Amino acid sequence: MKKIIFTFILLGITLSSTAQVLSNKKGNYTKADSLRGSLRPERTNFDVLKYDLHVKVNPEKKYISGVNKITLKVLKPAQRLQLDLFENMKVDSIVFQEKQLSYQREFNAVFIDFPIPLDGKKEIKVDFYYSGNPIVAKNAPWDGGFIFTKDKNGKPWVSVAVQGTGASLWYPNLDHQSDEPEEAEIHVAAPNGLMNVSNGRFTGKKDLNNGFTEWSWKVTNPINNYNIILNIGDYVHIHDTYQDLDLDYYVLSYNKDKAEKQFKEVKPMMDCFYKKFGEYPFIEDSYKLVETPYLGMEHQSAVAYGNGFKNGYLGRDLSGTGVGLKWDFIxxxxxxxxxxxxxxxxxxxxxxxxxxxxxxxxxxxxxxxxxxxxxxxxxxxxxxxxxxxxxxxxxxxxxxxxxxxxxxxxxxxxxxxxxxxxxxxxxxxxxxxxxxxxxxxxxxxxxxxxxxxxxxxxxxxxxxxxxxxxYSRLPELQLKKEKNKVYARWNTDVEDFNMPLTLNVNGKDVLVSPTNQWKKMPFKVSLEEIEVDLKKYYILISKE
The missing domain is CATH 1.10.390.10 (Neutral Protease Domain 2)
Structure with missing residues (x-):
């Protein structure tokens, strides 16, 4: 989800939906915008196969450090690669075949030069070491960044949300939605006594003997960069199943009872979505809900949940109809x-x-x-x-x-x-x-x-x-009556607009197909006897 800020007419209050939305600028773009958003040979000559991310998180110092071991396939002969890492983060080194590579930084782009041209169709691995204090979100998830906070017991609670802003805010990657790794491993070192929950399946933990424990997870399906996540907190694990799908819930220890009750909705949701959309698309990686210190985000196989174990949207109904209070929006x-x-x-x-x-x-x-x-x-x-x-x-x-x-x-x-x-x-x-x-x-x-x-x-x-x-304008159905005959047409920005719809004419349904030209309708009634079910069609209607 992206950021929406609006005045909600029906409720008369201001609400926000989750996540970051970038402004619809329509011009005035910078080179930084192009470096992030465009596809050039430095990006398209390579296909990301795997991210193997190792990161240590120090909540007290709001500091992270680590390495992303990136496996790529060279699609065309190339000597330069663009990866991305926010310019406030330090590049410690970039290693290829045990040798450090030279690189140049421009805004959030990192251009890496190889000593010799790379052959097409070849797999390579680049180890990108980095560190720094990542941007802290002021109001996650509506702005991108880390969330360093504490739970009500005073224990550290850490997460990150970067949709729209970019995953390169906190780890190096090819930060464009056109290229996803086919798989990913996420290894997060968190202070002892805390748990990290990331995407995919839990593969083990390891005491590093330095006050930190490394929690390891593996994703076996393609995954969006912004979906790769870490969640550090005093979590407890609740396990359930739906058909052949594992359902795993990770919530703060004192919210276990609330979660067990609220998350009962997951099974009827799966009943519905399986029927209408097909089986869950990441069965190999399991389905998870993870309690987070922000409202929510669609992190693949580790969905962020921060709705307070309430129905609606933080207990409110975005539709203003009462229907939205029957279920948990997030x-x-x-x-x-x-x-x-x-x-x-x-x-x-x-x-x-x-x-x-x-x-x-x-x-x-x-x-x-x-x-x-x-x-x-x-x-x-x-x-x-x-x-x-x-x-x-x-x-x-x-x-x-x-x-x-x-x-x-x-x-x-x-x-x-x-x-x-x-x-x-x-x-x-x-x-x-x-x-x-x-x-x-x-x-x-x-x-x-x-x-x-x-x-x-x-x-x-x-x-x-x-x-x-x-176009911003809705299709407008125009109706007029001349000499006891009814005519209709569509008023649209698009030419050759021909959207059929059902009119209720004097209590009977009549299927018509107006165009952008006035067209005689197959009935003779007053305009007041013609109605459209506006719940079914999102259009404007005018009668002359």
Whole structure:
């Protein structure tokens, strides 16, 4: 999830959703933006195969040090590699074949030079040693950084959240969503008496005989850089299972009873998501909820949970309808990201709607599974009170910038509108499940998503996606009556917009297909007798 700050009309209060969203600048980009967001030969000539991260965390000094042993495959002959590490962190050394490599730093980019050109199709390993005081988040997860705090017993409690900001804030990596390691090992040395929880499976702990214990974890699936995580605290472990999936919960020791009660929701959630989206995409790495000192984040196989063991969003309903208080927002939303964002990943963060629109829609899917379609539609309709409709959902490519935060609620309502256009729920659920299965563990972009939905439905959906994603304005259905005849057309930014919809005409449903040109409708009634179910279609209506 990314940062959303909005005035919530229905509740009359200001709320924030989780995680960092970068501004939709539309220009005024710096070289630092390009170095982080663009794909150049220094990045594309290499494919990251594995991160083997070793890091020691000193909570008292807010200091970390370690090495990332990076295995890469050389795709094309190359002599220079770009890795990334925030400029406030120290590069201690970079070692290749037991020799230190030369490098140059430019903003957060580290350009590494090899002594001779590397042959294509060859695997290499680069050991990147580093240290320093990482940026501390002022208000995680809405700004990126480390969280050094203490639990109510005075014990250190440490975590980090860097979505949008970048994983290179705390460890060296190829910091772009287009390239994920196929696997990762995370070894975190924490003060004795504390536990570290990271992604994947626990593989053991080791007393380092220096006041620290190293906790080791292994991920066997591809993983986004920003999803690689550490969580240090006075944790206790709760274990359960769902079918062949291990469910593991790590919470502060004094919250065990609360967690056992609150996390019972995980199993009905899995019932729903397995049915609608397919099996959990990282069974080999297990499913975990980890209590964190911030609200939440979709860290793959180690979902961050900080919702206070309450239903809703910190006990509140983002939809203002009451439906959002029936379930725990963080458990459902962040877990849905395992399918949408962690398994299916956007190549450029300008396309983060691929993560957030589908995940927000998944909230309503869970509601529908538990309490029925009408509650799901009510929930989605309520979320519209937070849509701004002032910027495009898709951001600028190649500069590490996202589009509008409308990617959440407008994006979810767009998907619901497309479901209504398809007008066949069995077909819709098949379409959605096959989407998650087709692109499981893949990195995709907006055209890929649109092409999939068009080909599978044989419907002309490109103009529909384009209007919602590339323009701030909603489609407007215009109706007029002339000489006892009713005419309709779509008023849109996109040309050749032809979105069919069902009108309720004098109590009867009539399927019509307006275009951008005035088109005579197959009925003769007053405009007042024509209605649209606005819970099913996110559009504007005007009658002349």
């Amino acid at each position: 458990t459902i939303h962040e877990s849905a990201h395992e399918w949408f964002g962690n398994s299916i990943t956007a190549k450029d963060i300008a396309d983060m709607w691929i993560h957030e629109a589908f995940t927000t829609y998944a909230e309503s899917v869970y509601v529908e599974c538990r309490w029925g379609k009408e509650d799901a539609l009510t929930y989605l309709f309520g979320l519209r009170g937070s849509v701004m409709n002032n910027k495009a959902i898709i951001g600028d490519y190649g500069v590490n910038t996202e589009g509008s935060s409308d990617m959440y609620y407008k994006g979810a309502n767009m998907l619901n509108s497309i479901r209504s256009v398809i007008n066949d729920d069995d077909k819709w659920w098949t379409l959605l499940k096959e989407y998650t299965e087709t692109y499981k563990h893949q990195i995709i972009d907006t055209p890929t998503v649109i092409n999939y939905f068009e080909k599978r439905t044989q419907a002309k959906l490109t103009p529909v996606f384009d209007q919602y994603l590339k």
